[in-house]
Amino acid sequence: MQKLEVFGANKLKGQINISGSKNASLPILAATLLSSKKVNLKNLPKVKDIETMINLLQSLGSKIRFKKKKLIINNSTQNKNFASYSLVKTMRAGILVLGPLLAKFGKAKVSLPGGCAIGTRPIDIHLKAFSKLGVKYNITQGYVHASTPKGLVGSKIRFPKISVGATENLIIAASLAKGTTILSNCAIEPEIKDLVNFLNKIGCKIKWVGKRKIKIDGVNQINETTYSVMFDRIEAGTYLVAAAATEGNLKIKNIIPKIIKTEIDTLRKIGTKIVVKKNEVNVIGKKIIKSINIKTAPYPGFPTDLQAQLMVLLCKANKKSLIKEDIFENRFMHVAELNRMGAQISINGNRAIIQGNINFAAAELMATDLRASVSLILAALIANGKSVINRIYHLDRGYENIEKKLKKIGARIRRIK
Ligand code: EPZ
Numbered sequence: 001m002q003k004l005e006v007f008g009a010n011k012l013k014g015q016i017n018i019s020g021s022k023n024a025s026l027p028i029l030a031a032t033l034l035s036s037k038k039v040n041l042k043n044l045p046k047v048k049d050i051e052t053m054i055n056l057l058q059s060l061g062s063k064i065r066f067k068k069k070k071l072i073i074n075n076s077t078q079n080k081n082f083a084s085y086s087l088v089k090t091m092r093a094g095i096l097v098l099g100p101l102l103a104k105f106g107k108a109k110v111s112l113p114g115g116c117a118i119g120t121r122p123i124d125i126h127l128k129a130f131s132k133l134g135v136k137y138n139i140t141q142g143y144v145h146a147s148t149p150k151g152l153v154g155s156k157i158r159f160p161k162i163s164v165g166a167t168e169n170l171i172i173a174a175s176l177a178k179g180t181t182i183l184s185n186c187a188i189e190p191e192i193k194d195l196v197n198f199l200n201k202i203g204c205k206i207k208w209v210g211k212r213k214i215k216i217d218g219v220n221q222i223n224e225t226t227y228s229v230m231f232d233r234i235e236a237g238t239y240l241v242a243a244a245a246t247e248g249n250l251k252i253k254n255i256i257p258k259i260i261k262t263e264i265d266t267l268r269k270i271g272t273k274i275v276v277k278k279n280e281v282n283v284i285g286k287k288i289i290k291s292i293n294i295k296t297a298p299y300p301g302f303p304t305d306l307q308a309q310l311m312v313l314l315c316k317a318n319k320k321s322l323i324k325e326d327i328f329e330n331r332f333m334h335v336a337e338l339n340r341m342g343a344q345i346s347i348n349g350n351r352a353i354i355q356g357n358i359n360f361a362a363a364e365l366m367a368t369d370l371r372a373s374v375s376l377i378l379a380a381l382i383a384n385g386k387s388v389i390n391r392i393y394h395l396d397r398g399y400e401n402i403e404k405k406l407k408k409i410g411a412r413i414r415r416i417k
Contacts, residue, residue: 006380007412012248024191033100085111099173107147117369154179243283291317295324308375334372
């Protein structure tokens, strides 16, 4: 098992190039199944989850190769519609192949995602919405067996709760359905907008007709395309917080600042200086960090994927802060590890109360999930002494070359094989 060794404390200085978005790449990769033509994708991040999704597509018969930073996907002979547990269990986004497989073949057998450290990750919202497009399904032995006897037929669907994955799955499926589909109460994360841009580029007819309302006219003609995915706003947000927490001075490049407006506003409220330019922000961390009370929410609210990182920063605030986790039921796995480093965080249901003025002490730590792992690195960067972080395979799922990027901006960090 690999681990990371981090020597703190030191300030992060210099510039970071943000990679492509994992959470835009995953639905776009799944959506390539709609096409029997060639699709070229650029700016995909080199992270484990993307590798897993590529393996899943190859298990379905996609021919995929990498050439000069471009992923070339050829689905002309893609003919399988069985997504196995072995691939879907390690990455819940595997369920996103259900929509395109139903659209293309009219039937599919896809493993249920199963739970993970942050929650049970149910797919009831996906399945109920699919049945409104004419899908019949049953769940046996951990698999969804779904079919559309008369093909997918467009319909009006209102999601009972905002769900990123359900919105993505239904947009993809409705793209080839007969007639028009209107989806209401959609998630509107930037990654979903990126998926819609990709689908329209391959010939789909999708239009936002309201803040959380989208209209999809089914098509049966798909074109070849080359598409470059958007930047990873959670990676960008993670380095924003890292600069603030280490009183550093970071230039974060290849981003669209307005997409991370909430994160920028939140850090400015805490007292961090942020200079916004066209495709970059310059973050200057300040000694005084003001406490705040915040809750996670669907976009454009504060992202749940940055909650663990913000918590580390708030341990250094001048007073007590509160974070309310309103998206996932168990996303405080990092708290126990941070408390072992001297933090004083107490949990009451989905609320975490964070005492300020903490000096972290280095320690041996255990990563539990993707975003929790990176919060342990941030804490190790501000603690005095050597910390060791175990089970860093969680990290590699979503952060490209994290120790290389951190080393380049002054962190003393190394991977121990
Ligand atoms: C996506 O997960 C992201 N993953 C998550 O990022 C992110 O935290 C989450 O959206 C919220 O923004 C990808 O994009 C690959 P949801 P997803 O459906 O689609 C409940 C990361 O760190 N729910 O919006 O699974 C669900 O249990 C990952 O990169 C149902 O009850 O999130 C959760 O409590 C972690 N029934 C809430 O809704 C359903 O059918 C939000 O889930 C679906 C979801």
